[in-house]
Amino acid sequence: MSAKLEALCQNLNECLGDRLQSLKVAFGEVTIEVDAAEYLSVMQTLRDAPELAFEELIDLCGVDYSTYANVPRSGPRFAAVSHLLSISKNWRVRVRCFAPDDDFPSLPSVTSVWNCVNWFEREAFDLIGIVFPGHDDLRRILTDYGFIGHPFRKDFPVSGYVEMRYDPEQQRVIYQPVTIEPREVTPRIVREATYGDVDHA
Amino acid sequence: MPELRNFTLNFGPQHPAAHGVLRMVLELDGEVVMRADPHIGLLHRATEKLAESKTWIQSVPYMDRLDYMSMMCNEHAYCMAIERLLQIEVPIRAQYIRVMFDEITRILNHLLWIGCHGLDVGAMTMVLYAFREREDLVDAYEAVSGARMHAAYYRPGGVYRDLPDRMSQYKESKWKSAAQIKPFNDARSGSLLDFLDDFSSRFPKLLDEYETLLTDNRIWKQRLVDVGIVSPERALQRGFTGPMLRGSGIAWDLRKKQPYEVYDRVDFDIPIGKTGDSYDRYLVRMEEMRQANRILKQCIDWLRLNPGPVMSDNHKVAPPNREAMKSNMEELIHHFKLCTEGMHVPEGEVYAGVEHPKGEFGIYVISDGANKPYRLKIRAPGYVHLSAMDEMARGHMLADVVTIIGSQDVVFGEIDR
Numbered sequence: 067m068s069a070k071l072e073a074l075c076q077n078l079n080e081c082l083g084d085r086l087q088s089l090k091v092a093f094g095e096v097t098i099e100v101d102a103a104e105y106l107s108v109m110q111t112l113r114d115a116p117e118l119a120f121e122e123l124i125d126l127c128g129v130d131y132s133t134y135a136n137v138p139r140s141g142p143r144f145a146a147v148s149h150l151l152s153i154s155k156n157w158r159v160r161v162r163c164f165a166p167d168d169d170f171p172s173l174p175s176v177t178s179v180w181n182c183v184n185w186f187e188r189e190a191f192d193l194i195g196i197v198f199p200g201h202d203d204l205r206r207i208l209t210d211y212g213f214i215g216h217p218f219r220k221d222f223p224v225s226g227y228v229e230m231r232y233d234p235e236q237q238r239v240i241y242q243p244v245t246i247e248p249r250e251v252t253p254r255i256v257r258e259a260t261y262g263d264v265d266h267a
Numbered sequence: 268m269p270e271l272r273n274f275t276l277n278f279g280p281q282h283p284a285a286h287g288v289l290r291m292v293l294e295l296d297g298e299v300v301m302r303a304d305p306h307i308g309l310l311h312r313a314t315e316k317l318a319e320s321k322t323w324i325q326s327v328p329y330m331d332r333l334d335y336m337s338m339m340c341n342e343h344a345y346c347m348a349i350e351r352l353l354q355i356e357v358p359i360r361a362q363y364i365r366v367m368f369d370e371i372t373r374i375l376n377h378l379l380w381i382g383c384h385g386l387d388v389g390a391m392t393m394v395l396y397a398f399r400e401r402e403d404l405v406d407a408y409e410a411v412s413g414a415r416m417h418a419a420y421y422r423p424g425g426v427y428r429d430l431p432d433r434m435s436q437y438k439e440s441k442w443k444s445a446a447q448i449k450p451f452n453d454a455r456s457g458s459l460l461d462f463l464d465d466f467s468s469r470f471p472k473l474l475d476e477y478e479t480l481l482t483d484n485r486i487w488k489q490r491l492v493d494v495g496i497v498s499p500e501r502a503l504q505r506g507f508t509g510p511m512l513r514g515s516g517i518a519w520d521l522r523k524k525q526p527y528e529v530y531d532r533v534d535f536d537i538p539i540g541k542t543g544d545s546y547d548r549y550l551v552r553m554e555e556m557r558q559a560n561r562i563l564k565q566c567i568d569w570l571r572l573n574p575g576p577v578m579s580d581n582h583k584v585a586p587p588n589r590e591a592m593k594s595n596m597e598e599l600i601h602h603f604k605l606c607t608e609g610m611h612v613p614e615g616e617v618y619a620g621v622e623h624p625k626g627e628f629g630i631y632v633i634s635d636g637a638n639k640p641y642r643l644k645i646r647a648p649g650y651v652h653l654s655a656m657d658e659m660a661r662g663h664m665l666a667d668v669v670t671i672i673g674s675q676d677v678v679f680g681e682i683d684r
Binding site: 092093094095097121122123124125127129130134135136147149153156158160180181182183184185206207208209210217218224250252254255256257 | 317
């Protein structure tokens with residue numbers, strides 16, 4: 067681990083203290099996990115603490131962990147993962163926060179901390195279905211007007227449920243149930259770690 | 268007294284200045300924009316969802332179709348993310364080729380941007396000049412990959428193949444005589460590197476031509492200066508990256524600050540703006556083209572002197588060559604496994620960002636050890652920039668909205684994904 071990453075880890079530990087659920091370093095990147103109750107205050111600290119100085123939020127996305135590694139999942143299903151960047155310190159951190167309730171995933175909005183998160187939270191709501199209380203304009207963004215469901219959830223089929231076509235009799239565009247069957251050319255396979263008797267590196 | 272109401276106007280999705288399929292609902296008071304609400308998603312193809320059901324390698328061509336104006340830079344971020352998870356080393360020659368094509372892509376993107384931006388704002392000639400130069404660069408794309416746009420040239424582990432020794436040439440036809448095509452073919456008589464060398468020596472002069480047309484042009488300045496000003500503090504708050512951030516005066520460039528591939532071995536400067544208006548962003552992008560040309564030249568010189576492999580020799584990732592595959596059992600197995608099941612990427616998550624012509628383009632991928640990504644998130648710079656539209660357009664005239672869209676350099680392939 068480089069000196070820079072060590073300094074970052076140390077500063078994160080000092081500034082966040084107990085609010086840090088876990089801190090992991092892998093592939094030269096730092097990932098921290100926080101509890102939903104402390105999510106907003108942690109984000110505020112990450113931006114404002116001069117030792118951390120994450121002025122920019124690069125990305126926020128929702129993740130559905132329900133079929134991870136093809137095994138049934140015990141922990142919470144949905145998480146919001148943000149990537150922060152500090153221009154002045156030139157380092158990055160990844161923040162993961164699991165939404166406590168699987169049936170109604172909800173996490174506080176961080177639009178007051180970084181304004182640019184507005185559309186990212188709309189996207190996470192639209193595609194994954196995480197609700198962000200405190201967001202003043204939580205509309206769907208990428209899917210169609212009047213779309214039903216959250217397409218990036220793992221139980222949503224790739225081909226969707228409805229398709230659109232022009233109906234010459236009614237002389238307008240109509241929605242109808244999809245007529246294509248989902249098909250998978252290459253199955254999804256998770257091999258055991260020792261497969262092929264070589265490690266991947 | 269009659270009731271006074273703001274006027275709501277639909278801008279796009281078929282408006283030529285909307286740069287694709289942007290539908291913007293503008294609330295106007297007279298001709299002044301009170302609120303701009305971009306409606307996006309008309310080009311949404313769920314690339315990230317599709318990638319979850321495709322093997323790692325099958326998603327490379329999807330990357331081209333994100334920002335379809337800077338194809339190879341998108342592939343670059345995707346391949347880099349996979350390489351980091353696999354922890355494989357890319358051969359040095361492949362790294363130089365990638366840097367060279369990243370810069371070619373940057374010039375391609377900025378040329379299209381200056382052409383369309385000019386067209387939007389009223390400088391009709393620019394698009395003709397810009398496309399003349401783009402032609403040479405898409406020919407370079409074609410020479411290495413066979414495709415003029417959607418190249419799929421970068422692969423995890425390196426690049427698809429080495430640079431070709433000869434360029435395709437124009438042929439005599441009913442419409443063009445041998446004498447007419449000769450000047451076109453002069454630069455194409457040597458290898459791809461000779462062709463690019465010729466281009467890079469011509470290009471600074473051509474850039475001067477563009478600048479003569481625009482930089483001190485009175486109309487151009489009237490349309491651009493002081494339109495869409497973003498202060499450095501707001502630029503950070505709005506998550507700007509790339510030329511948008513540099514236009515606001517923050518010297519931030521991933522190629523310098525977090526260098527990837529061989530960007531730490533080439534020499535170039537980062538231009539920054541002063542006021543953060545559309546004119547500054549124009550100047551920054553123009554200078555970026557000059558710097559890109561400088562890098563291009565350095566890469567050409569290095570590539571001429573240093574032959575070598577362009578693909579990793581780890582055949583769990585990169586396919587073995589044809590001859591080895593036909594004569595060696597183990598290589599045949601590798602080939603078969605790669606072509607049927609695809610590579611397996613170890614469990615983990617990684618974020619790889621590159622300095623894309625439009626800003627920071629990032630790929631966040633979570634792998635659970637399968638032959639397909641578990642979750643892929645594409646961080647598109649245009650998405651963030653467009654989300655600042657409301658803030659940038661508020662209080663400006665309707666015609667300035669066109670300038671602001673142009674100076675944001677948005678492409679809907681990446682915004683809608």
